[in-house]
């Protein structure tokens with residue numbers, strides 16, 4: 001038998017054996033896993049950090065094993081290091097700054113995986129959680145050790161907006177986000193986590209199996225805060241003595257009761273990893289905000305009548321100059337072309353923005369640079385797989401990457417701990433692996449981990 005086949009069989013047997021004992025394990029009492037719906041798996045986690053972790057590892061064991069294979073394969077390929085390098089950095093650089101609550105949750109996940117026969121340890125899991133920060137770590141590490149640069153560099157992830165006041169139909173807040181990654185990651189970014197922690201607020205957020213944070217950072221908490229972000233392109237800066245971004249992002253999602261809390265938690269121990277422009281909405285105050293979080297420069301803007309948009313462009317002039325090599329004037333760039341489209345959509349839809357409009361925006365295909373309808377890296381619904389240009393240093397031409405899934409919510413949904421989500425492209429176009437690899441065999445290194453990514457349409461999820 002093929003080794004992978006044998007591994008799958010052993011895994012299946014371990015799952016079958018452990019399912020028998022599931023009812024007896026008190027740690028799983030408050031947790032549940034719903035049947036897959038429109039491609040999404042909704043799981044409920046509740047209890048102490050150790051219990052939440054155990055439930056996560058146990059209920060998503062096979063998905064975490066599969067996601068680990070996909071993410072580690074990509075990291076090794078993209079950043080040109082073997083897996084030992086990432087494990088060592090996880091242990092030496094990231095773990096010392098993970099606070100006890102989240103250490104307990106991570107070790108809990110490892111215990112849950114072990115109970116299901118999946119041999120992933122703490123360093124594997126920490127490296128996986130820090131996955132999006134590694135390109136930033138790498139740049140710092142290369143500089144510190146005088147080694148030549150080998151990695152692809154930080155990616156340009158996502159399109160998003162928040163709006164309120166005279167811009168929305170009911171005058172209350174609306175938030176929406178689509179996640180841009182490789183399609184190997186996107187197809188696996190299909191978990192709806194509802195978390196009831198012992199301390200802090202309840203959370204409903206999308207996520208990826210094995211991550212304690214959302215990763216693409218869309219979530220709503222029971223204090224009334226609605227959160228998302230897009231990355232800052234061309235960013236350099238990393239502080240190895242700082243708190244990992246994945247810890248701060250999860251902590252803010254759980255503990256922030258308002259916009260000021262959120263900014264404080266994200267700034268506290270900022271390590272510069274996965275530097276984002278955070279977009280926030282507070283359904284209690286009807287206020288929206290943008291927290292552009294560089295390592296040296298942090299800009300917080302807020303309004304009760306207006307909007308903020310994100311498409312990976314840096315905004316603060318000092319941050320642009322000191323921390324990025326980004327050219328804001330080049331309108332052929334994806335980030336700037338999408339920025340222009342957001343400005344058009346906000347102006348055209350003033351007073352009419354609601355949940356349906358938000359969902360429509362995420363499937364938008366206007367290319368403002370070529371002034372045409374297109375399927376490429378310049379449209380809000382990104383399709384790098386059909387772009388002859390690719391996207392910056394992050395993705396080569398025709399790379400199977402772009403928008404992978406979508407989330408949107410308004411104040412009414414958020415008050416009920418509900419959100420809507422759509423897996424695959426919001427425009428409805430499917431991605432087919434066999435067809436793509438036949439035309440572009442340069443991506444055949446992904447053959448074992450790349451799946452078809454079909455567009456499933458919008459669905460509503462509510463935390464129980």
Ligand SMILES: [Zn+2]
Nearest residue numbers: 381425427429
């Ligand atoms: Zn599309």
